[in-house]
Amino acid sequence: MKGLTGKTAVITGAGSGLGCGMAQRMAEEGVRVAVVDINLAGAEETVREITEAGGEARAFELDITDYSAAVSCIESVEAGLGSVDILVNNAGWDAAMPFLDTDPDLWKKIIDINLYGPLNLQHILVPKMLEHDGGKIINIASDAGRVGSSGEAVYSACKGGVIAFSKTLARELGRKGIIVNTVCPGPSDTPLFADFAGEGEAGKKLRASLERSIPLRRLGTADDIAGIVTFLASSEADFIIGQTISVSGGLTMHG
Numbered sequence: 001m002k003g004l005t006g007k008t009a010v011i012t013g014a015g016s017g018l019g020c021g022m023a024q025r026m027a028e029e030g031v032r033v034a035v036v037d038i039n040l041a042g043a044e045e046t047v048r049e050i051t052e053a054g055g056e057a058r059a060f061e062l063d064i065t066d067y068s069a070a071v072s073c074i075e076s077v078e079a080g081l082g083s084v085d086i087l088v089n090n091a092g093w094d095a096a097m098p099f100l101d102t103d104p105d106l107w108k109k110i111i112d113i114n115l116y117g118p119l120n121l122q123h124i125l126v127p128k129m130l131e132h133d134g135g136k137i138i139n140i141a142s143d144a145g146r147v148g149s150s151g152e153a154v155y156s157a158c159k160g161g162v163i164a165f166s167k168t169l170a171r172e173l174g175r176k177g178i179i180v181n182t183v184c185p186g187p188s189d190t191p192l193f194a195d196f197a198g199e200g201e202a203g204k205k206l207r208a209s210l211e212r213s214i215p216l217r218r219l220g221t222a223d224d225i226a227g228i229v230t231f232l233a234s235s236e237a238d239f240i241i242g243q244t245i246s247v248s249g250g251l252t253m254h255g
């Protein structure tokens with residue numbers, strides 16, 4: 001893809017699942033990748049896989065809910081890999097249960113990770129991108145934020161918030177070169193989905209019923225999401241802004 005070689009990307013939550021796939025795909029295109037995760041061991045494993053394949057990446061430990069830690073982390077990324085051209089807000093978390101079984105402590109944790117985390121990174125990085133040639137931001141929301149998802153009420157609220165926030169930032173700063181888009185994965189085979197589906201027979205049944213409902217008859221994979229994220233970061237997508245793109249095997253279809 002055009003316009004990626006030599007760029008620097010920050011990808012949060014790249015120590016596992018979908019983010020790991022995005023980091024690998026970007027590195028294949030010659031992007032220097034900052035693999036940012038609260039789980040340093042996971043981030044280091046992603047970096048090992050990228051460097052073994054001939055790419056360039058470094059691991060950075062960060063809890064994205066901590067604004068001042070994020071400031072220091074971005075300073076370390078800039079010192080190690082240069083100024084940041086691409087930000088992928090991918091880190092996310094949920095504990096699935098009916099809304100009436102949840103409590104404010106759990107809401108706070110879900111909102112901190114899924115909404116404040118992306119806000120923190122964008123508030124820190126966008127001014128730096130404006131000082132250079134602008135930048136590409138891809139926010140990873142969820143189809144839960146478009147159509148809802150039983151057992152994920154607060155998470156869905158955050159993801160819907162990320163979608164609306166992305167459109168607003170795109171409107172405010174597009175003309176200054178900040179290009180923001182949102183990708184909404186559908187159910188995808190990662191550790192997060194395994195936690196959501198649960199263990200044993202109930203988990204197997206949920207997976208089978210989702211697979212029956214998805215027109216392409218399978219869950220998503222990290223590879224399914226990595227291509228669109230890398231495309232949106234590339235110059236091939238320079239005229240695409242403020243869009244919300246579902247990658248769900250057709251489970252949801254938006255006009």
Ligand SMILES: NC(=O)c1ccc[n+]([C@@H]2O[C@H](COP(=O)([O-])OP(=O)(O)OC[C@H]3O[C@@H](n4cnc5c(N)ncnc54)[C@H](O)[C@@H]3O)[C@@H](O)[C@H]2O)c1
Binds near residue numbers: 013142186193
């Ligand atoms: N897997 C799915 O079915 C699915 C569906 C829709 C949306 N998504 C979204 O895709 C993204 C990636 O999910 P995944 O399925 O790969 O999950 P995952 O659990 O495999 O990976 C998430 C990563 O985020 C990291 N993380 C969590 N909290 C963090 C924090 N506070 N600071 C920094 N890193 C943190 C975790 O350590 C982990 O490495 C998330 O935003 C998720 O909401 C996933």
